[in-house]
Amino acid sequence: MNKFSDFPYTNVLVLGLAKSGTAAANLLAANGTRVIVNDGNANAEDENIKELARRGVKTVVGSHPLSVLEGVELVVKNPGIKYDNPVLVHALEKSIPIVTEVELVNYLTEANIIGITGSNGKTTTTTMVTEMLRNSSLPVKVAGNIGIVASETAATMLKGENLVLELSSFQLQGTKHFRPHIAVLLNIFSAHLDYHHTLENYIAAKSRIFARQTPDDFAVYNADDAVVCEAVRQSKAEKIPFSVKRRLENGVWADRDAIYFYDEKVVDRAEIVLVGEHNLENILAAVAAAKLSGASNQGIRKVLGSFNGVKHRLQYVTTVQGRRFYNDSKATNILATSKALTAFDTPTILLAGGLDRGNGFEEMLPFLKHVKAMVLFGETAHKIHDTAVKAGIEDIVFADDITDAVPKAYALSVPKDIILLSPACASWDQYKTFEQRGDMFIQAVHTLE
Template identity: 55%
Template sequence: MKTLTSFPYKRALVLGLAKSGKAAAELLLDSQISTIVNDYKADESSSEVKELKKKGAKIVIGSHPLSLLDGAEVVVKNPGIPYDNVMVKEAIKRKIPVITEVELAGFLHEGQMIGITGSNGKTTTTTLLHSFIEADSRRVSIAGNIGEVASEVARSTEAEETMVVELSSFQLMGIEKFRPHIAVWLNLFEAHLDYHGTAREYFAAKANIAKNQNSDDYLVYNADDQNIVSFLPSFKSTLVPFSSKKKVDGGWADENWIYFKNEKIMKRKDIVLVGEHNLANILAALSAAKLSGVSNQAIYDVLTTFGGVEHRLEFVTKKDDIYYYNDSKATNILATSYALKAFDKPVILLAGGLDRGNDFDGLVEFLHGVKAMIVFGETAGKMADAGKKAGIAMIQYAETMAEAVQQARQAAEFGDVILLSPACASWDQYRTFEERGNKFKEAVHKL
């Protein structure tokens, strides 16, 4: 297992445990870096706490004493901890660098690093790109926001191995030198304002994916997204566009084919993955794959079999000629709009969740194919207001996912689509969007 040999700090404070905090702390300790771990809610008797203590960590639980920052040269923060946390604010005040564990992965991995970010589509694109490289019989690993801790994965990667990393704004906000050889920026849509405070701060965090690149590196970017295009003058990367709407000097498509630059890659009719938004994801992954040297045959083999990622416009089943789709990962308006545009059949939409302070007027124009809405969670009232503005006659409230699915089934007719695409985070009722999606699938299968 590799350790940090060129990390410039010798005394670290790890703020927050969970998977990323534990992995970061273990790496720092194995690298002979003096490490303090501070977590407000951790269990003193848990195995992870005991293991870290055995390795030599000092662990403080139940409070955030500012004195822990005395002597600290760097804070490695769990991505989910906001920047208004008392320890984070004090560290910034003292000019102590605050990073996330993906920064550590950048010190460890010796091979090609590909980073992928965007407001939507990260997991699908990351999974696709990983599959392309794997189908080309090359060594590749996958990590980051997709579920595998990047610094933990990077400890065992080899020099000739490609590492594909999904990166959230939470992770990107905490980097100093992290530099992917190929960066992919899918789209940019106002989100996570409860964490970042303003759209400007959120946009700036996303832009960090390319801030350390130079002309030897590539930025694959969405040429159809003007928010992204506005950032391009600030980058030194070699720019490679992709577009689902026009011909560009990168990944693009016409009615019949997908291309990379002037090269035909494959016919669109042979692609299994549906949805206009997924075409953009495909073109982004395709562009990065071609820059990485992946063969057209490998790309073809994947795109003729890859049907999507769980909880992301996932086909669940067809019952009584009614189609059920689980898009629980749709945690904002843009993601839900993409899902709605993927269907030419009447849709019964299940939507709602955590209230982050925004309205849903931006969803109204995409509700024209929706015949009924079942709304739930903290935003049920706001979601219903959007439905009324769209002229939807049938809007019902549900307390549970099982109740929502039952109501949707009663409203459905031959050929309809019942779609869970909440446009909200899940944390008002569920621990994760995966749990929410699984509850939906359970309820569907119990019908």
């Protein structure tokens, strides 16, 4: 287990536990830092609280008293905790830095850090990069927003190894000195405004991935996204653009036949099994990060010739009586659903709806030309219905939930139709996670067989 290098703090508050907070508290304690843990939802009988207490970590649970900040030099917060939490408000008033556990990564390892963020496509790209390096016989681990604690993984890694991190805006907003050697920004679309409040704040959080880079680093960015192009300007790193629209002499690009890294052909597009124009963007970004990390064309081709998507991300489920079912439950915003719709040019029945975050759905209109019917559920069902009517879709059905939506979609379909779950909304009005929503869809589809 690696020790901290040049870590400047001796008294740290960990606010919120879950996996990342527990890992951070354990790492800090193992490195001799005086740690206090505060979790408003935990209680003294929780096993992880007891274990932390046995290790000498002070724990305050059940509430958020401001006294937990006494003597504290740094707050490591759970990414999901909003900045209007009273402890965080008071910390800001006292000029105490607030970070997420991702900030600890560079203090724990000299591994080659590849950070990947964007409004959509993070997990798909992260998975492809990891597999491209693995299939090139390069040492690699994956962590971050993908469900594995970044700092905990970093503590086990050596110089010369590769750490691929999926990074959310919540994690990145809480970084001060975090520095990926390769930073990838896929796209930026209005999202998580309930957390960030404004689009400008959200963009600023995503842009943190470039903030500490140096001329020795690389910034991989989507040259087809104007917001991304503006964001990358702050990076001091060598800039590596990717584009699905034009040839780039200094980046990664595609024509009808192949994908190229600068002027080198990497893979024929006929070899690639992953569908969707948006996934072509993810592939280009993955190729850039992999090549910059030393991956071989053979390793890249092997991955692209077999990788057909990440679960819940435009995932092919099965075919029932000629109808192909796709699970895109991870599509929690309009951009993700719009991109999923562009992956198909055949009649599609769209299942959509979920948490109402206050936005409308008119931006989906240009992407509904192949949608022959819609099955709607959740808090936003009636909002999406209004957009569907504007699009001229005649078959619009309401459902109680995913389990109810699947047979209703099947009843509206004929052989060769696509039945696509791509909700354009978060799941939290009816389901704990988008994974649970997707699993319920898969289960409901298999009952039709």
